[in-house]
Amino acid sequence: MELDDFKALYQSRFEQVPDKSRADLEEMLRKRSYTAIERILQNLLWEVGASLVIMLVLAIVMATWSSNVFRWLGVGLVILSIIQVVAFTWQYRQLKTRLNEASGSVRHYLQDIVEVIDRFVRIYYRYCMISVPVAMILGGVVGFYVGVTNDRRDPAFSALPENPTVLFTVASIIVAIAFVIGTYFMLKWYIHRLYGQYLEDLKLCLRELNEPPR
Numbered sequence: 001m002e003l004d005d006f007k008a009l010y011q012s013r014f015e016q017v018p019d020k021s022r023a024d025l026e027e028m029l030r031k032r033s034y035t036a037i038e039r040i041l042q043n044l045l046w047e048v049g050a051s052l053v054i055m056l057v058l059a060i061v062m063a064t065w066s067s068n069v070f071r072w073l074g075v076g077l078v079i080l081s082i083i084q085v086v087a088f089t090w091q092y093r094q095l096k097t098r099l100n101e102a103s104g105s106v107r108h109y110l111q112d113i114v115e116v117i118d119r120f121v122r123i124y125y126r127y128c129m130i131s132v133p134v135a136m137i138l139g140g141v142v143g144f145y146v147g148v149t150n151d152r153r154d155p156a157f158s159a160l161p162e163n164p165t166v167l168f169t170v171a172s173i174i175v176a177i178a179f180v181i182g183t184y185f186m187l188k189w190y191i192h193r194l195y196g197q198y199l200e201d202l203k204l205c206l207r208e209l210n211e212p213p214r
Contacts, residue, residue: 020027029106029110029209032110032201033106033110033201033205034099036201036202036205037095037099037113037117037198037199038197040194040195040199041095041096041099043195044091047088048084048085048089048092048192051081051084051085051086051088052081054077054081055081058074059074059078061074065155066155067154069142069154069157091120093117095117098112106209107209107210110202110205111206112204112207114199114202114203114206117195117198118199121195121196124191124195125191129187132183132184132187133180136176136180139176140142140176143172
């Protein structure tokens with residue numbers, strides 16, 4: 001076999017198939033990004049629905065339970081839920097509008113979408129991370145008040161021992177700290193699960209578009 005014939009045979013069998021055209025690549029990435037955006041939109045609606053259910057449950061419990069402490073806590077949670085419903089609904093409508101009005105190049109379209117979602121995820125993450133220490137401080141203030149004043153008239157504190165031992169106090173602090181740490185990691189996982197992983201997919205699509213053609 002001649003050297004040229006062997007070279008032609010080797011190329012036909014072992015060399016890679018040429019890459020897809022730029023148009024095919026853009027169309028493939030457009031479909032992949034659309035799937036990621038649709039999942040984000042679905043999760044936004046899911047969180048809006050969950051917030052509405054939480055508000056309904058809290059309203060029922062506040063109306064039937066005579067605990068003033070829980071009522072104040074419930075009012076705070078209802079206000080936060082209302083803010084979340086408004087914010088998430090606005091974010092959903094903004095993304096839906098961008099998705100329906102997509103025009104121009106895929107790169108510019110993805111850059112716009114990634115910017116919107118990235119800003120939303122960062123704000124949501126900071127909001128959750130600030131909420132954890134704030135809730136811990138409020139809980140500590142309430143616990144300190146009950147411990148100092150020994151005021152157990154509220155039904156929320158009726159189950160607490162009148163003279164808590166050192167072991168009970170230490171165990172309560174350990175459980176509270178473990179709960180705060182667990183909440184922190186749970187929220188981090190939760191946000192990544194609902195939004196972060198799809199944002200990473202969109203950023204990957206954008207990086208692939210920005211790579212020079214081979």
